[in-house]
Amino acid sequence: MVGGTTILPLELSGVIARVRGKQLLGPIDLTIGATGLTVVMGPNGAGKTTLLRVMHGLRRISGGTVNWAVEDGAARRKQAFVFQSPIMMRRRVIDSIAFPLILHGMDRKSAKIRAEDWAIRVGLGHVLQDWAPMISGGEKQKLAVARALISAPEILFLDEPCANLDGRSTREIEAVLKQAEHAGTRIVMATHNLGQARRLASDVIFVHGGKILEITPADRFFNEAKTPQAKAFVQGDIVE
Amino acid sequence: MDSISTGLMEAFRLILTLDSDLVEIVLLSLQVTVTAVAIASLIGLPLGAWLVVNRFRFRRLTISVLNALMGLPPVVVGLFVYLMLSRSGPFGVLGLLFTPTAMIIAQVIIVMPLIASISHQTIRDLWAEYHDLLISLNASHAQRIKVLLWDGRRALITAVLAGFGRAIGEVGAIMIVGGNIDHATRVLTTSIALETSKGNFAFAMGLGIILITVAIAVNLAIHTISKTERASTW
Amino acid sequence: MKLPFNFWHATVAALFIATSAQAAEIKVAVTTSFYNSGLSDLLLPVIKDDLDLDVQLIVVGTGQALRLGKAGDVDAILVHSRKAEDTFLAGGFGTHRRKIMYNDFVFIGPVSDPAVLAKASSASDAMQRIKATASSFASRGDDSGTYKKELSLWVAAGVAADDLSTNWYHAAGAGMGATLNVASGMNAYVLSDRASWLNFGNKGDLELLYAGDPTLFNQYAYIPVNPELHPHVKTDLALALETWLVGPKAEELIANYRINGELLFTFNAVRN
Numbered sequence: 001m002v003g004g005t006t007i008l009p010l011e012l013s014g015v016i017a018r019v020r021g022k023q024l025l026g027p028i029d030l031t032i033g034a035t036g037l038t039v040v041m042g043p044n045g046a047g048k049t050t051l052l053r054v055m056h057g058l059r060r061i062s063g064g065t066v067n068w069a070v071e072d073g074a075a076r077r078k079q080a081f082v083f084q085s086p087i088m089m090r091r092r093v094i095d096s097i098a099f100p101l102i103l104h105g106m107d108r109k110s111a112k113i114r115a116e117d118w119a120i121r122v123g124l125g126h127v128l129q130d131w132a133p134m135i136s137g138g139e140k141q142k143l144a145v146a147r148a149l150i151s152a153p154e155i156l157f158l159d160e161p162c163a164n165l166d167g168r169s170t171r172e173i174e175a176v177l178k179q180a181e182h183a184g185t186r187i188v189m190a191t192h193n194l195g196q197a198r199r200l201a202s203d204v205i206f207v208h209g210g211k212i213l214e215i216t217p218a219d220r221f222f223n224e225a226k227t228p229q230a231k232a233f234v235q236g237d238i239v240e
Numbered sequence: 241m242d243s244i245s246t247g248l249m250e251a252f253r254l255i256l257t258l259d260s261d262l263v264e265i266v267l268l269s270l271q272v273t274v275t276a277v278a279i280a281s282l283i284g285l286p287l288g289a290w291l292v293v294n295r296f297r298f299r300r301l302t303i304s305v306l307n308a309l310m311g312l313p314p315v316v317v318g319l320f321v322y323l324m325l326s327r328s329g330p331f332g333v334l335g336l337l338f339t340p341t342a343m344i345i346a347q348v349i350i351v352m353p354l355i356a357s358i359s360h361q362t363i364r365d366l367w368a369e370y371h372d373l374l375i376s377l378n379a380s381h382a383q384r385i386k387v388l389l390w391d392g393r394r395a396l397i398t399a400v401l402a403g404f405g406r407a408i409g410e411v412g413a414i415m416i417v418g419g420n421i422d423h424a425t426r427v428l429t430t431s432i433a434l435e436t437s438k439g440n441f442a443f444a445m446g447l448g449i450i451l452i453t454v455a456i457a458v459n460l461a462i463h464t465i466s467k468t469e470r471a472s473t474w
Numbered sequence: 475m476k477l478p479f480n481f482w483h484a485t486v487a488a489l490f491i492a493t494s495a496q497a498a499e500i501k502v503a504v505t506t507s508f509y510n511s512g513l514s515d516l517l518l519p520v521i522k523d524d525l526d527l528d529v530q531l532i533v534v535g536t537g538q539a540l541r542l543g544k545a546g547d548v549d550a551i552l553v554h555s556r557k558a559e560d561t562f563l564a565g566g567f568g569t570h571r572r573k574i575m576y577n578d579f580v581f582i583g584p585v586s587d588p589a590v591l592a593k594a595s596s597a598s599d600a601m602q603r604i605k606a607t608a609s610s611f612a613s614r615g616d617d618s619g620t621y622k623k624e625l626s627l628w629v630a631a632g633v634a635a636d637d638l639s640t641n642w643y644h645a646a647g648a649g650m651g652a653t654l655n656v657a658s659g660m661n662a663y664v665l666s667d668r669a670s671w672l673n674f675g676n677k678g679d680l681e682l683l684y685a686g687d688p689t690l691f692n693q694y695a696y697i698p699v700n701p702e703l704h705p706h707v708k709t710d711l712a713l714a715l716e717t718w719l720v721g722p723k724a725e726e727l728i729a730n731y732r733i734n735g736e737l738l739f740t741f742n743a744v745r746n
């Protein structure tokens with residue numbers, strides 16, 4: 001924990017997200033407590049991204065409430081988000097990673113020193129001076145993770161951060177996330193990767209058709225899922 | 241055509257002899273246009289970005305008005321500025337009519353909507369890309385505008401150069417508000433109009449060729465400075 | 475957005491240079507015909523030497539020159555349209571009218587001369603010949619002294635305004651040079667001041683066909699703008715310039731001014 005008041009827990013109650021009358025999500029009732037690494041799972045189009053965006057405040061909700069322990073403005077400053085398709089600024093890798101720090105008032109020099117440190121931690125030491133939009137897909141995702149962690153967020157949302165990574169890079173990112181977790185960062189991550197979920201999750205939210213079907217401690221989810229959809233999902237079957 | 245080839249020769253002669261009047265005219269053209277484009281960019285670029293990141297009631301109307309203003313005939317702008325700056329107009333006391341400042345004012349009005357409109361389009365695309373990140377990082381409106389202008393700078397140079405192109409070749413408005421006074425407000429375009437009216441087609445063509453050369457030189461210089469042509473960059 | 479400090483510095487400096495006034499300068503609205511004569515190129519440097527005065531010429535048609543004077547946007551005017559000048563003075567917009575010099579209008583037309591203007595006996599006769607043969611005629615059709623002169627010549631020749639809305643009469647709505655360009659392009663007749671004609675560079679198949687009728691004389695007059703209406707006008711400088719214009723040095727330069735060997739102006743200022 002980075003000191004001061006905590007923004008957690010996060011409480012969602014009766015949350016509904018709609019697009020032009022079509023309901024995408026909800027109603028959702030959910031509490032994200034102060035510790036743990038929550039993995040959000042579910043088939044494509046289930047609503048994982050929508051749920052994460054609702055929690056982060058990027059998507060307007062049509063009903064219900066999303067409450068942090070502190071007021072929204074203060075809460076936003078202690079969150080970070082890694083998007084499903086990484087957003088690359090038209091800047092060099094090092095400047096992209098340093099961007100959140102500079103945006104929030106740190107002087108350029110110290111920001112760059114910390115950015116370089118983070119780049120090395122996620123394995124981007126060799127492309128520091130490269131143009132961010134030009135690096136490989138996997139490198140972009142590493143950049144996004146470093147850029148999210150550099151401002152030491154209290155909670156970090158990740159939307160399939162390892163989708164483009166090979167096995168080795170996936171393990172590198174996982175190690176970084178574990179370190180962050182130990183340092184007190186609450187992590188909520190969407191992933192399709194069952195192996196990764198087994199390795200990292202303390203608990204699992206299973207989403208299907210815009211609804212949460214299960215919220216369970218990880219070992220229980222993988223061994224004795226309650227719903228047939230979750231069971232099928234865990235076994236790698238097609239979820240109807 | 242005879243006038244075109246003699247025009248070319250005339251242009252070479254003028255350049256080679258470095259005719260002092262010509263140098264004065266070229267420098268004034270550049271001074272007026274560069275100042276006008278700089279001011280118009282200072283207003284137009286942030287305005288274009290501001291219109292992207294702010295949702296307000298008359299946003300669409302404002303953008304439509306900007307686009308319509310791009311088509312404003314320079315002569316109308318000239319007349320408007322003339323009526324404003326005339327001694328019997330509201331700003332007559334400033335005594336600015338028939339000065340380079342009056343020409344700069346007219347050109348700012350002519351090119352600002354163009355720069356704002358093009359930058360609005362450019363920034364809109366970049367905003368679509370950056371939107372989630374900047375919102376997620378809690379960037380203020382001013383910071384959003386700053387980041388979009390900075391990261392979009394290479395594309396925005398196109399907007400500025402379009403403004404420069406329109407301004408350097410403009411004659412109707414600056415003729416009216418500048419008066420085409422020798423050694424005071426005479427620039428390349430008004431000289432060309434004058435020489436054409438005197439039937440000195442070759443000389444006018446020569447000046448036209450110099451105008452194009454100056455415009456190309458400025459474009460190349462800007463591109464070189466901004467390194468847009470360097471393959472390794474964006 | 476961050477640009478080098480030097481850039482803004484230079485911009486501000488450029489603006490400043492643009493606005494800062496030079497030593498002594500005066501703005502005079504003059505007619506296109508006067509400017510096209512090239513006489514000003516000869517006079518202005520001498521005036522600069524003698525009076526340390528920068529004379530800035532705004533070159534426009536007579537009507538526009540008078541309007542600039544009325545609005546107080548210039549310090550004096552030099553025009554050639556007696557009637558309009560009198561109205562201007564009657565309205566109290568000028569202090570007084572000072573005759574400086576005159577030149578003359580000339581009839582220009584195609585070498586083939588279908589209306590046989592070369593044999594005309596007077597300006598009126600020349601006008602009638604053009605009308606009778608319905609030969610193409612290019613008119614200024616603007617707000618200039620030359621156009622006003624042309625209209626008065628048509629009236630004197632007994633040609634009604636209605637007769638001019640025909641297919642042989644072309645109103646260019648433009649300055650002398652542009653109208654000469656039109657005439658050159660169409661091989662049309664045109665009334666021009668002699669100076670503009672002599673200095674014109676695109677003569678094509680045109681030549682001077684008739685001149686000399688005293689009604690074609692073109693009197694230039696200098697009128698300072700009334701400081702009672704416009705306190706900012708530089709009356710002292712306007713009067714200094716007037717004194718110089720009617721002085722012996724100006725007479726010497728004006729009376730001997732030639733284009734292609736031809737004398738152009740007759741100096742007729744009265745000194746007091």
Ligand SMILES: Nc1ncnc2c1ncn2[C@@H]1O[C@H](COP(=O)(O)OP(=O)(O)OP(=O)(O)O)[C@@H](O)[C@H]1O
Pocket residue numbers: 019024042043044045046047048049050051084
């Ligand atoms: N802006 C939108 N307009 C219309 N439909 C939307 C919008 N955003 C999401 N949806 C729909 O909502 C549903 C949930 O989308 P979401 O992106 O949350 O799925 P997901 O679980 O993240 O899927 P994936 O695993 O493919 O990333 C999908 O059917 C999607 O098409």
Ligand SMILES: [Mg+2]
Pocket residue numbers: 048049050084159
């Ligand atoms: Mg998704």
